[in-house]
Each structure stands twice: as C-alpha cells, then as structure tokens.
Amino acid sequence: MLSLTVLYDPDCGLCRRAHEWLAEQPKLIDLVFVPCASEEARMKFPMLNHDLTKEDLTVVRYDGAVYFGPKAWLMVLWSLARYREWSYRLSSPELLPTTKKVVSAISQNRYQISRVIGS
C-alpha cells in the first residue's frame, strides 16, 4: 500500500485543524496520521529519532524515506489531488527558501497561533 505516514503533534490545535482539513481533501496517496513519539510511532519506525519528530512535522514514505519540517509539508501537499501542482511550485529553486522560512515560522509558533485561532 503506497502511503505517507504523518507524525503530527497531538497537543497543537493548529495541527488538529490541519488534520481535519486534510481528512476531507481528495488524495493521490493515502495519508496515515500517527501522533509523534507515541507507542504506535515507535513500533512502526524503531530506528527513527522520535525526539526530533516532536519539534517539527515529519512524514515517512512507505519505503522509509523521511521528510522533516518544510519538506514534510511539501510531501503532504504532494499527496493531495488538488495541490500536487503547488508542491512542485513551492519546491522550485526560486521559491524553496521562502517556503522553508514561512513553514518554519508557522511551525515554531504553532502553539501561539493555535491560541489566537482559539482551538
């Protein structure tokens, strides 16, 4: 089964919102959501550095390829039928530095953003 495992932060409201939104999107590749550093995650990926996955979104492809932070976000976009084009656009050499900056800024401040949007 070709799928991406998304290791997300269950304590962050923004991530739960994103999770709900993602669940409704038509997908080209299945997304499996697993809370980061959970029993399930450790069982599934015994060799992965699970402390690191708490810091930023991590995506693991079915064949074990690990994408961390902004790259993980791009892979999630890539899995969506409507946004695959955007994943290529945002990862182009011209836009990648900006994408990384913006995504990192959102990730670092996810608890504050969650508080502001009230979830």
Next chain:
Amino acid sequence: MTTTYTYLVYLAISVALTIWVARTLHKNGRVFLVDVFHGNDALADSVNHLLVVGFYLINFGYVSMALKLGYLVNNTQEGIEALSVKVGMVLIVLGGMHFFNLFIFSRMRRRKSHQDNRPPIRPDTFTAVKQEA
C-alpha cells in the same frame, strides 16, 4: 457606394487573416497535442480540429458583429481610416485568441508532466519501517 466597398475590403482582409492564423495554429499545434495525448494521433487530430472550429466561430462572429461603421464613408481616405481601425481590432482579437490557445496547449502539457509520481523534493534520510503483520 464607398461605404459598401469599405465593408467588402474589411471582410476580405478579416476573413483572410482569420484563415491564415487558424491554419498556422492547426499546423503547429498538432505537435503539442500529440505529445499531450501520449502519441495518440487520432485523438490529437480530433482535439486540434475542434479547437480550430471554435477559433473560426469566435473570430468570424467578432468580424461579423464589428462590421457596422455607423457613418458614411465619403472618400478613399476615410475608407482607409475606417479600415485601419476595424482591421486593427480584428488583429488584436486574433492575437488574444492566439495567446489563449497557446495558454491552453501549455496547460495541457503541464498537467501531463505532473501525472508522473515524482516527489517534489529529496528526503532528509531513510529509516526502517516495521511491516504490519
């Protein structure tokens, strides 16, 4: 009488221009379409033909609607001036349609190139995955 001649010259120039642009599109767009449809020549020819039909309809429709001058042409000078405005408008519409067609072709091509399953970026690392029993 001069007004009628102006109309006739306008029609002759516009129709000739439209046919020329449509033929150019038809001839050179085919290569694009064959590529988009993975070498399916029959489908490419069919879509190409349908596009050209639409192109003719819109252009002839415009040419026909823009025919009326609204005033009488009294001499050759006025005739040429009226023609320049009318034919100029036809050229601009043709140009717009031409770029719109190119836009459609390039979009079709881009969509095709995104159907491969190439991930947008390289992974950071690889890890072992425990297969579920």
